[in-house]
Amino acid sequence: MADTITLEVFRYRPDEASEPVFQSYEVPLHKDWVILDALNYIKDQLDGTLSYRWSCRMGVCGSCGMMVNGKPVLTCAAFVEKYAPGPVRIEPLENFPVVRDLIIDMSDFLHKLKQVKPWIIREEEEAPDKEYLQTPSQLADYKPYSMCINCMLCYAACPVYGLEPDFVGPAALALAQRYNMDNRDQGNRQRMEALSHDHGMWQCTFVGDCSAVCPKNVDPAGAIQRYKVETATHWWKNLLLPWGKDK
Amino acid sequence: MTNPAPQTCDVLIIGAGGAGLRAAIAVAEANPDLSIGLISKVYPMRSHTVSAEGGAAAVIKENDSLDHHAYDTISGGDWMCDQDAVELFVQEAPQEMIRMEHWGCPWSREENGKVAVRPFGGMKNKRTWFAADKTGFHMLHTLFQTSLKHDKVLRFDEWFATSLLVDDGRCVGTVAIEMATGKIQAVIAKAVIICTGGAGRVFPFTTNANIKTGDGMALAYRAGVPLKDMEFVQYHPTGLPFTGILITEATRAEGGYLLNKDGYRYLQDYDLGKPEPKPVLRSMELGPRDRLSQAFIKEQEKGRTLQGPYGHYVHLDIRHLGEKIINTKLPFVRELCLKYENLDPIKEMIPVRPVVHYMMGGIHTDIHGATPLKGLYAAGECACVSVNGANRLGSNSLTELLVFGARAGKAAATFAASQNGGFQNGGFQGSAGNTIKALYADEVRRLEQQFLKKEGGTEKIATIRKEMHNAMEGGAGIYRTEDSLLQSQKEIQALKERFTRVQISDHSSTFNTELIAALELSCLLDVAEAVIQAALHRKESRGSHQRTDFPKRDDENYLVHSLAYRKDNDFPEIQYQPVTITRWAPGERVYGR
Numbered sequence A: 001m002a003d004t005i006t007l008e009v010f011r012y013r014p015d016e017a018s019e020p021v022f023q024s025y026e027v028p029l030h031k032d033w034v035i036l037d038a039l040n041y042i043k044d045q046l047d048g049t050l051s052y053r054w055s056c057r058m059g060v061c062g063s064c065g066m067m068v069n070g071k072p073v074l075t076c077a078a079f080v081e082k083y084a085p086g087p088v089r090i091e092p093l094e095n096f097p098v099v100r101d102l103i104i105d106m107s108d109f110l111h112k113l114k115q116v117k118p119w120i121i122r123e124e125e126e127a128p129d130k131e132y133l134q135t136p137s138q139l140a141d142y143k144p145y146s147m148c149i150n151c152m153l154c155y156a157a158c159p160v161y162g163l164e165p166d167f168v169g170p171a172a173l174a175l176a177q178r179y180n181m182d183n184r185d186q187g188n189r190q191r192m193e194a195l196s197h198d199h200g201m202w203q204c205t206f207v208g209d210c211s212a213v214c215p216k217n218v219d220p221a222g223a224i225q226r227y228k229v230e231t232a233t234h235w236w237k238n239l240l241l242p243w244g245k246d247k
Numbered sequence B: 001m002t003n004p005a006p007q008t009c010d011v012l013i014i015g016a017g018g019a020g021l022r023a024a025i026a027v028a029e030a031n032p033d034l035s036i037g038l039i040s041k042v043y044p045m046r047s048h049t050v051s052a053e054g055g056a057a058a059v060i061k062e063n064d065s066l067d068h069h070a071y072d073t074i075s076g077g078d079w080m081c082d083q084d085a086v087e088l089f090v091q092e093a094p095q096e097m098i099r100m101e102h103w104g105c106p107w108s109r110e111e112n113g114k115v116a117v118r119p120f121g122g123m124k125n126k127r128t129w130f131a132a133d134k135t136g137f138h139m140l141h142t143l144f145q146t147s148l149k150h151d152k153v154l155r156f157d158e159w160f161a162t163s164l165l166v167d168d169g170r171c172v173g174t175v176a177i178e179m180a181t182g183k184i185q186a187v188i189a190k191a192v193i194i195c196t197g198g199a200g201r202v203f204p205f206t207t208n209a210n211i212k213t214g215d216g217m218a219l220a221y222r223a224g225v226p227l228k229d230m231e232f233v234q235y236h237p238t239g240l241p242f243t244g245i246l247i248t249e250a251t252r253a254e255g256g257y258l259l260n261k262d263g264y265r266y267l268q269d270y271d272l273g274k275p276e277p278k279p280v281l282r283s284m285e286l287g288p289r290d291r292l293s294q295a296f297i298k299e300q301e302k303g304r305t306l307q308g309p310y311g312h313y314v315h316l317d318i319r320h321l322g323e324k325i326i327n328t329k330l331p332f333v334r335e336l337c338l339k340y341e342n343l344d345p346i347k348e349m350i351p352v353r354p355v356v357h358y359m360m361g362g363i364h365t366d367i368h369g370a371t372p373l374k375g376l377y378a379a380g381e382c383a384c385v386s387v388n389g390a391n392r393l394g395s396n397s398l399t400e401l402l403v404f405g406a407r408a409g410k411a412a413a414t415f416a417a418s419q420n421g422g423f424q425n426g427g428f429q430g431s432a433g434n435t436i437k438a439l440y441a442d443e444v445r446r447l448e449q450q451f452l453k454k455e456g457g458t459e460k461i462a463t464i465r466k467e468m469h470n471a472m473e474g475g476a477g478i479y480r481t482e483d484s485l486l487q488s489q490k491e492i493q494a495l496k497e498r499f500t501r502v503q504i505s506d507h508s509s510t511f512n513t514e515l516i517a518a519l520e521l522s523c524l525l526d527v528a529e530a531v532i533q534a535a536l537h538r539k540e541s542r543g544s545h546q547r548t549d550f551p552k553r554d555d556e557n558y559l560v561h562s563l564a565y566r567k568d569n570d571f572p573e574i575q576y577q578p579v580t581i582t583r584w585a586p587g588e589r590v591y592g593r
């Protein structure tokens, strides 16, 4: 095995140039290194101007998502060795505007997250000295959807989001379901109303790319599927039984 | 850079981790009229609270009592905790945890639907609430998502605070860089709360994320606020070699063993009790972190550790727990081992060694989170109340974020509401306005001269950082002596001087991460200086601060908090303040007997 590997890194610095370019860096190929370690090596030793986000280096903060050889991954969880002999192409996450180098603008997601009301909605809050009961199986119902680290890999993989930027998107929908399915919550209807104008959801064809790339097994595709079924029944019920009350 | 109009708010919070978000919600609930600014150098859900694994302590079960929690905390802290603070901490903890439950935190449950608790190191009863082994992640996301419903919270995501604005003995805001554009802005407020987290990155081998660089501590310190008890740095006994990724104490709480190279449970040789097959509270593997980390070093000296490419290590064995327990209670541990260490803990032992984890010290505050500087509050890991004393117990920190985040939020809200003078309308007005304007201009000049427009620097950021790491690990690690500390002091002083010639190759204004790294390094150097100075002056051994030249605890002279005050062109000045004792006279720390 060679002891170095070449990284071809997407560079875009709007202050200096209007067009992005690829820049090659040769870095040591260490068995223990992940792509993020290689980027840190570049930043510390070769080129201090390279910009990217990272923090925890343990796959939980969600900062370090990038396209590596065309696939969205967490770079702190992707061993360099896997890409040997290289070269390895590193680009910012697809479907997002690029701020600079490997840094994308994800403010759109923050707006969408708020739109789905990701908090417990109840008519009344219980007394502050009493817990709500929730059995392990009730917890298990929504738990997978609560594991989302907001890493944006699913948005980078989503063909609909690429075409229809209004689409609220896989992670935000999974988080809406996370609350809908929590037995402590009563906000199902409010969230459904907030999403009723989302056309993107109906264009989702369940290719399941989002679930395939999710590093936390959240299965946003499953959440979307569920949502569509629920919305459809809700619509039918309202049509047939206008007096019908659903949660 | 031109003078963009300043941002204004009633209460400004710097830092949006667990403490900052809890404070923001507390302000919004306490007084809906107040506007709240929330600055964070990363998106809130990226904050380091996200990495916490094991759990958060609060008394909830019938067989437990507030006094037990208080006693465990105080003895765990080697009697350095302020007992008035601990008493209200344990008292307010349960209601704070229940609020988290009401906000949707997915706590692990018992069959009957009640919240489950697990044992934790140094705790005599089971009282650690957990959300599998991703407690901090779930708490942070719950707090962040809950904060979204409060429209009064105005977020400044990816803004980096560079200094505090202090006018006439009062903190009135901050200067910050909007990272996406490079704009330098003043954010003016009637009250400011610092919630910027810890500073583990002063050491080379740490569980702390890249962003834990002690910025808020340095900002307060530079504004004349003392840093308290900085000599107390916690090593966690079980980090993965090379990455420093934490293997949570919950592995030992569930029944994991620590084994030396002979497969022997060596903790039995260090006055921590007898090895039993099942975990025993406050004993052996469930002893406190300082004692376990110190035992590792002793084993190493006896030649009984193993040696790998990244130094000495021992084994953490959880194989006997079986696949089911590991998958339900410790799934993240398994994921981390598989993904980062390429081993499966169901079948293999996990290599571990002590790793820098937590700063017990921080910005000096009272029980309301107020600092000695009017208008300035602090909460969370960056603050020192102190409930952690000389050694924090695992799972007390997440609870502390809630209790003292909420307290600081309420206190700051009350203070802000009582202030009507000067600067509230759009900022730079009147004589106070002129002072602030001048302070802001000074800070812009400093940033430009020292960093942004500077040419011809010769010192690499990475080199200075690495040498700082060596200096801290070499002289201010688990065991310290006067000589080792003096050596570190000399090295840090030289590095501070070299830092004035730091090289910045990136001069663009858009998302300049090299500039941020340089600013963070300057904060780390200030924190390092305070740690060393406080450690030099404490001539005793207590909790995490172990001086081989003064191996005994000395209550007569050192049952006091240290306060480090910054001095221009000199080492910090250390003053002392008594520890508050209410009901628990200093005694021996007994574990396993």
Ligand SMILES: Cc1cc2nc3c(=O)[nH]c(=O)nc-3n(C[C@H](O)[C@H](O)[C@H](O)COP(=O)(O)OP(=O)(O)OC[C@H]3O[C@@H](n4cnc5c(N)ncnc54)[C@H](O)[C@@H]3O)c2cc1C
Binding pocket: B014, B015, B016, B017, B018, B019, B020, B039, B040, B041, B042, B043, B044, B047, B048, B049, B050, B051, B052, B053, B054, B055, B056, B057, B135, B136, B159, B160, B161, B162, B195, B196, B197, B198, B207, B208, B209, B211, B212, B215, B216, B246, B248, B357, B358, B379, B380, B381, B382, B394, B395, B396, B397, B398, B399, B401
């Ligand atoms: C791996 C790990 C596991 C842990 N497990 C546990 C556990 O099981 N139980 C427990 O009780 N404790 C645990 N701890 C400790 C606990 O997680 C931390 O002490 C706590 O989360 C700190 O929270 P915080 O809100 O004070 O700071 P953080 O969560 O670190 O947040 C700091 C905030 O300040 C912002 N900030 C910092 N500097 C600036 C600046 N210059 N400008 C603008 N914003 C800034 C950051 O962006 C961030 O939003 C663990 C710690 C680690 C490292």
Ligand code: SF4
Binding pocket: A147, A148, A149, A150, A151, A152, A153, A154, A155, A170, A171, A174, A210, A213, A214, A215, A216, A217, A218, A219, A220
């Ligand atoms: S659903 Fe998965 S891929 Fe999408 S943001 Fe959440 S964790 Fe990332």
Ligand code: FES
Binding pocket: A054, A055, A056, A057, A058, A059, A060, A061, A062, A063, A064, A065, A074, A075, A076, A077
């Ligand atoms: S750095 Fe946090 S997820 Fe990769």
